[in-house]
Amino acid sequence: xxxxxxxxxxxxxxxxxxxxxxxxxxxxxxxxxxxxxxxxxxxxxxxxxxxxxxxxxxxxxxxxxxxxxxxxxxxxxxxxxxxxxxxxxxxxxxxxxxxxxxxxxxxxxx
Amino acid sequence: xxxxxxxxxxxxxxxxxxxxxxxxxxxxxxxxxxxxxxxxxxxxxxxxxxxxxxxxxxxxxxxxxxxxxxxxxxxxxxxxxxxxxxxxxxxxxxxxxxxxxxxxxxxxxxxxx
Numbered sequence: 001x002x003x004x005x006x007x008x009x010x011x012x013x014x015x016x017x018x019x020x021x022x023x024x025x026x027x028x029x030x031x032x033x034x035x036x037x038x039x040x041x042x043x044x045x046x047x048x049x050x051x052x053x054x055x056x057x058x059x060x061x062x063x064x065x066x067x068x069x070x071x072x073x074x075x076x077x078x079x080x081x082x083x084x085x086x087x088x089x090x091x092x093x094x095x096x097x098x099x100x101x102x103x104x105x106x107x108x109x110x
Numbered sequence: 111x112x113x114x115x116x117x118x119x120x121x122x123x124x125x126x127x128x129x130x131x132x133x134x135x136x137x138x139x140x141x142x143x144x145x146x147x148x149x150x151x152x153x154x155x156x157x158x159x160x161x162x163x164x165x166x167x168x169x170x171x172x173x174x175x176x177x178x179x180x181x182x183x184x185x186x187x188x189x190x191x192x193x194x195x196x197x198x199x200x201x202x203x204x205x206x207x208x209x210x211x212x213x214x215x216x217x218x219x220x221x222x223x
Contacts, residue, residue: 032210044214095166096210102152
């Protein structure tokens with residue numbers, strides 16, 4: 001069975017500081033991995049996916065199959081980055097159901 | 111384009127009653143996923159509908175059911191409500207064989223008293 005673990009429930013950093021949100025997964029095959037974000041009073045939305053290898057809002061995430069990790073990083077945090085972040089995976093095949101981690105609440109202080 | 115819509119926004123029921131939640135996907139999206147976000151449990155997959163059929167369900171009892179209509183909108187029914195069914199229920203739509211991106215609705219907050 002697949003599982004996604006986000007070890008930090010809360011993460012607080014100062015504006016301009018680097019930020020890293022950790023995500024580890026367990027799955028025997030080759031999953032597709034995602035980061036979803038939920039800003040205050042907004043709906044859950046996709047931030048980035050590992051297959052596109054793009055940077056969104058300055059965030060990047062690299063899939064490390066050896067460590068089964070997909071950590072989210074940003075070199076200089078901004079106050080508007082404060083949100084709930086969820087790591088998720090799709091196990092592949094024709095079912096695109098998402099398995100989510102429990103989320104990390106990021107607070108960027110001024 | 112209009113996003114995924116859900117109704118009602120809030121729903122208050124008493125234990126033992128039935129609840130019906132509705133979801134309209136983005137135009138052109140034929141698959142609908144339902145998730146439960148309960149306090150302390152995170153987001154859990156509930157049901158998947160595609161082309162009018164239930165394709166998969168998560169680890170939930172049979173009193174959680176639903177259907178998908180010909181226009182691809184979907185309904186989630188929860189029978190014999192229990193207190194622990196209190197949660198935010200999210201609906202998401204996706205284009206099958208697309209980019210895997212799921213587009214989420216704002217959710218329905220169900221409170222069981």
